[in-house]
Amino acid sequence: MATDTEQRSDHDLMLAVRHGELDALGELFERHHSRLFGFLAQLTGQPAVAEDLAQTVFQRMLKYRHTYRDDGRFTAWMYHLARRCAADHFRKTGAAPRATDPGVLDELADESPHAGHQAASRDDRALLQTALNQLDRDDREVLLLSRFEELSFAEIAHLLECSVGAAKVRAHRALGELRTVYFQLLKSR
Template sequence: MAAASELRSDHALMLAVRDGELDALGELFERHHRPLFGFLYKLTSDRSAAEDITQVVFQRMLKYRHTYRDDGSFTAWMYHLARRCAADHFRRSSQAPHATDPAGLAEHADDRPHAGQHAASRDDHALLRTALSRLEHDDREVLLLARFQELSFAEVADILGCSVGAAKVRAHRALHALRDIYFRLQNPSRASSLE
């Protein structure tokens, strides 16, 4: 039979952490550290920074556990903390996110290549990662939350501190910007003008 913590939702586990059952944070870490690291890696384009920020997020979850609300979404709360931790990191390092060499993305924790994957598909994914890295920070952030982390627009709006409609508009505009960059990269004659 499965352990009781495995049967509890993220929300129930975080309520337990808030109420002093600190071991429940370990279960939340096991469930969420990979996707959180993936989000932060794509946001920062820096593996070391993403690892550090991921650790800080879980430390802040423990430190600020009393701020977790009964009616809140754990995932939205976690990504809200992650955004704040990333902003603190950028402020401290006085640098904005920068484009990453696509060759370095092969080490990314979220990459799960399949043996039967076609070369064209790999090329498309590499092109998409490059296009994503060239987006403005705010555009990349909203797309990562809405499309890659698969949060609802209500959760994204809560994280970004805007209305659901504004979150949808931001995601829509960011998706168009990503598409434009992707197609320019795909066309070699235009790709040279991006350099």
């Protein structure tokens, strides 16, 4: 069974979910939940909210499984749902992302074998999130989407409803802005 699912692509697994094999979503969860959570946590600046949103994304995958298309790309669809969930959250709360308190990052379970080493860079992580929060929400979003190299710029452009060229320019400009803010914060520390 395990080897069977390992050989199936994300697309095949999602088609199986669409046809009623709901267990296939478990494999998709295992493959993508960390990245999805990372995207939402950095977009909202609130890890606890990001966990709820990530759960909602997978709930919507089940709810809207019949809308997944034969020619679809799973990751593009997943980030499409994630953006919608995040947009709903921002609309409801009217919230701008908050500067991340390093204590919040401490609360997250870090089960990796390099947890000790990562603890040393915890302040840097909080600093980067603070820099990220200072970007315009759209810039932050395009930057985080472009960080996932499994998404092509054509897919990012489709998600953002703009041209491929515009998506590239926006992502690269956002990276430049993040660099400026991040280094300013590093110097003022």
